[in-house]
Amino acid sequence: MAAFALAVVREDDRQNKMHMIKCKNISKTYTSGAGETRVLKSVSFTIRGGEFVAIMGPSGSGKSTLMHILGCLDTPTAGHYFLDGNDVSNLSDDELAAVRMQKIGFVFQAFNLLPRATVVRNVALPLVYAGIPSAKRELLAKKALDGAAFPEGFRNHYSNQLSGGMMQRVAIARALVNNPALVFADEPTGNLDTKTGEIVLKTFQDLNEKQKRTIVLITHEPYIAEYAERVIHIRDGEIVSDSKNHTRRQVAG
Ligand SMILES: Nc1ncnc2c1ncn2[C@@H]1O[C@H](COP(=O)(O)OP(=O)(O)O)[C@@H](O)[C@H]1O
Numbered sequence: 001m002a003a004f005a006l007a008v009v010r011e012d013d014r015q016n017k018m019h020m021i022k023c024k025n026i027s028k029t030y031t032s033g034a035g036e037t038r039v040l041k042s043v044s045f046t047i048r049g050g051e052f053v054a055i056m057g058p059s060g061s062g063k064s065t066l067m068h069i070l071g072c073l074d075t076p077t078a079g080h081y082f083l084d085g086n087d088v089s090n091l092s093d094d095e096l097a098a099v100r101m102q103k104i105g106f107v108f109q110a111f112n113l114l115p116r117a118t119v120v121r122n123v124a125l126p127l128v129y130a131g132i133p134s135a136k137r138e139l140l141a142k143k144a145l146d147g148a149a150f151p152e153g154f155r156n157h158y159s160n161q162l163s164g165g166m167m168q169r170v171a172i173a174r175a176l177v178n179n180p181a182l183v184f185a186d187e188p189t190g191n192l193d194t195k196t197g198e199i200v201l202k203t204f205q206d207l208n209e210k211q212k213r214t215i216v217l218i219t220h221e222p223y224i225a226e227y228a229e230r231v232i233h234i235r236d237g238e239i240v241s242d243s244k245n246h247t248r249r250q251v252a253g
C-alpha cells in the first residue's frame, strides 16, 4: 500500500517536471469592503517547456491576475501552482523573488524604462538588485541586447531618445538579462502601431524558436494571439478553450 502510494507520488513528480507550468485548480479572490470578487475560478492547465502560448481574453477576464501568479509576483487564494516541477503556491515574498530571478522575465505594455538612463543601464538594472558586480552586469546586459537583436549603434542612447518599438526591445532585453527559461509578455504591443508590434512579436518568436525559451503572451486581441502556437482562452476567470493554433502567423524575415 505504502509502496503504491509512493509510486503514485513519483509519477506525479515526473509529470510535474515535464511541465514548465502546471496549474491545479488555481483560484484568486479579492476581499474588500464591497465583498468578495472571484477573479480566477479553479483554473487548471499545463504548459510544456519550449511552448509559445497566448493567454487571450477580454479586458477584466483575469489575464493579468493569472500572469501575476504564473510569474511568481503573487500567490493564489486556493489551488496549486507548480513551476518547473516545484510547488510555489505558498512561498514567501523573498522566496518568490528568488524564483523570479532564477527563471522568469517580464515584458509589460508600458515599457517601464528609466528615461534618463542609457539602454545598457536599463537592461542591467535587474542585476543590481541581484547584487551582481558592475563589470559583469554590463557584460550580461550586452549579451541580452544581442539576444533581443537590439542594434549596436543605439546602446548608449538614453531610453527616452528611442522610438516605442526600440523601447520595447530594450524591455525585452531587460527581461532576458537573467537568462530566464520563461518569459511573460502582458499586452507587449498595446502601445505600438501594427508594424512595430510585428517586429516585437517576431522577436518573441525568435526567442522561442532559436533560444528555446517558453513564452507566455497575454493579449485581448485575437490578431496578436495568432503569433503563438497555442491559444488559451479565458473569460470571467475561467478557461473556455485551449487549442493549437493551426493558422499561426509567422513573421517574415
Ligand atoms: N487587487 C485587486 N483587488 C480587487 N480586484 C482586482 C484586483 N486586481 C484585479 N481585480 C479585478 O479582477 C478582474 C480581472 O482583472 P485583470 O486580471 O487585471 O484582468 P485583465 O488583465 O484580463 O484585464 C477585474 O474585474 C479587476 O477589477
Ligand SMILES: [Mg+2]
Binding pocket: 063, 064, 065
Ligand atoms: Mg491586464
